[in-house]
Amino acid sequence: MPPAISATATGPLSITFRAILLIILLALALRTYEWVAHDYRMPWTPLSLAAPIGPFTTRKIDALADDTPFCHALLEEAAIGYSPLPPVSAGPQCGYDNGVTLTRDRPQAIAYSPAAKTSCPMAVSLVLWENQIVNAAAALHLGTTVEQIITYGSYSCRRIGGGQTGNYSEHATANAIDIAAFRLADGRTVSVAGHWNANDERSRFLKEVRDGACSLFATTLSPDYNEAHEDHLHLDQAPRGGSQYCR
Numbered sequence: 001m002p003p004a005i006s007a008t009a010t011g012p013l014s015i016t017f018r019a020i021l022l023i024i025l026l027a028l029a030l031r032t033y034e035w036v037a038h039d040y041r042m043p044w045t046p047l048s049l050a051a052p053i054g055p056f057t058t059r060k061i062d063a064l065a066d067d068t069p070f071c072h073a074l075l076e077e078a079a080i081g082y083s084p085l086p087p088v089s090a091g092p093q094c095g096y097d098n099g100v101t102l103t104r105d106r107p108q109a110i111a112y113s114p115a116a117k118t119s120c121p122m123a124v125s126l127v128l129w130e131n132q133i134v135n136a137a138a139a140l141h142l143g144t145t146v147e148q149i150i151t152y153g154s155y156s157c158r159r160i161g162g163g164q165t166g167n168y169s170e171h172a173t174a175n176a177i178d179i180a181a182f183r184l185a186d187g188r189t190v191s192v193a194g195h196w197n198a199n200d201e202r203s204r205f206l207k208e209v210r211d212g213a214c215s216l217f218a219t220t221l222s223p224d225y226n227e228a229h230e231d232h233l234h235l236d237q238a239p240r241g242g243s244q245y246c247r
């Protein structure tokens with residue numbers, strides 16, 4: 001039988017120890033709950049244009065096709081200026097009913113030439129791409145900012161490859177855009193056609209915005225894919241449940 005003094009010394013110590021352990025465990029549980037419930041990398045947290053791009057961002061953008069009010073709310077929150085477009089109906093394969101144009105009437109917004117008219121999920125993707133990839137790549141490689149993105153357009157009722165047969169392109173539902181060049185604040189223009197193989201800061205910038213697009217868009221095609229893409233980056237949000245194709 002242990003001496004009585006041991007019981008009186010370990011009793012209070014044990015209670016203090018248990019209380020500290022309980023507090024630590026509660027704090028850990030709270031932190032884990034916060035992380036699991038709210039972290040942008042989780043599949044169930046709502047998409048935010050202020051959060052970094054995570055492993056489920058493309059899947060969340062995909063889901064915006066069925067939630068136009070939330071899609072509009074994201075563009076509203078981004079405060080870059082947008083307006084909904086009237087629906088376009090052009091047969092079973094072409095048209096859209098969730099189009100927007102990024103009006104870009106706020107000072108911090110990059111302008112598109114011609115004005116980008118895309119599906120709402122594509123517009124959300126473009127805002128994310130600019131804010132989190134294009135601007136950072138321009139600062140890193142070119143030491144300036146992008147003022148304007150020159151495109152070959154978005155909506156076009158056509159099949160993949162432009163032929164008479166085969167599946168319709170994502171362009172047929174305004175769910176794609178072709179990026180040709182970037183006009184910079186210092187007056188330079190960096191184009192896919194002119195600088196993809198320049199082997200300098202301009203080609204490094206172009207490849208970084210392509211690589212970044214691959215983490216965000218369902219499909220990213222560049223001059224590395226084929227000759228049809230030697231003068232532009234094709235970006236689309238084909239509804240594939242979050243899977244990505246990048247070339």
Ligand SMILES: [Zn+2]
Pocket residue numbers: 171176177178233234235
């Ligand atoms: Zn395209």
